Amino acid sequence: MYDVLILSVMTVGILAMAVFSYKIFHSRAYPVGMVREIPTSQHGTLELEDVSDQEGTTQRIFYSDVWAKRHNQETAYGLFEKGKKRKIHLRFYGGGEPSFPEKPQGSPLEEKVTEHEEALKVYSKQVENLEKRLRRLEAERVQKFQEATEEEKPEAPQVVH
Amino acid sequence: MALESWLRVSLPALPVAFTVFGVWLYWGENPLPLLAPPLAFWGVVVLFYLFSHLDLPQGRNYAPFLTILASVFWAFAAITSHNLGKFVASKQYVGFTSVFGSKDFWYAYICAAASFVAGLLHFIRYEPLIMEQIKKDRERLGAQGV
Helix, strand or coil: CHHHHHHHHHHHHHHHHHHHHHHHHCCCCEECCCCCCCCCCCCCCEEEEEEECCCCCEEEEEEEHHHHHHCCCCEEEEEEECCCCCEEEEEEECCCCCCCCCCCCCCHHHHHHHHHHHHHHHHHHHHHHHHHHHHHHHHHHHHHHHHHHHHHCCCCCCCCC | CCHHHHHHHHHHHHHHHHHHHHHHHHCCCCCHHHHHHHHHHHHHHHHHHHHHCEECCCCCCHHHHHHHHHHHHHHHHHHHHHHHHHHHHCCCCCCHHHHHHCHHHHHHHHHHHHHHHHHHHHHHHHHHHHHHHHHHHHHHHHHHCC
16 A cells, blocks of 8 residues: 555656646746845935024934835925934925924923933833842852852761771 | 856755765765655755746746645655665665665655756756846846946
8 A cells, every 4th residue: 555655646746747847848937036136225315414403403304205206295304313213203395495394392291201201211221120130149149158058068977997 | 057056056955965974974874764855855945946036927837836746755755765764774684785675765766866857957957047147137237336
């Protein structure tokens, strides 16, 4: 039974391979997708410019032609606070010089709440690091204590005849 | 053949090289039960590589079926090689020529040869096309300054 099965599968398989190979050899073949092109940035061509707003904060504008195309505008630019990755504003304009959009004014209370939240995050992280360090020190202390007690164990008495 | 093409045939041949140089020459073990599956595996990998980089408008369904068949042969070569291994470890094995009397030897090596030869023939046929296309694509990208 084993022999019959293997033999029949082999025969059918080899015949099928021969037929498929014949069909493939007699069909047109086009090599595709061989050489990888360097991908362009998802934002397209970026031009950067540092400007200062009315309050003297330096901000960075970058111009993106991909965004412009996406929104059918002649120009598109984004605004980042210099040195930070978080976007502040995104504006799409139909050409001309981009004007500085106004910074959204939050209430003083909201600003304070945001500040406190950020400070709390930093503080929590510091506490977490301290706890990890404490646990590590505790584990080292226990290990040293165990090593010390093993060394102090009295030696077994020797029997003298 | 270009260096890239040599790389493409050499990498899947590493298991065969390990069996020959490691198992047989270095450790002095009998390589017969271990050689058939890597041979079949070479064919599977080469077919997979070729048909991943070719578009066959008329033979579109044949390419995956051929690769699947090569994989089935790989599986059969592996299973029958296991039985061949038992034969080689038994008292019935008295030398190299005694394996010719074992059915598992023939099953393992015929399946391995089928997969290997399929890969080899298709590689010889299609690798020059692929290399030519690579050359054209690189020239085109070079001209664009990318």
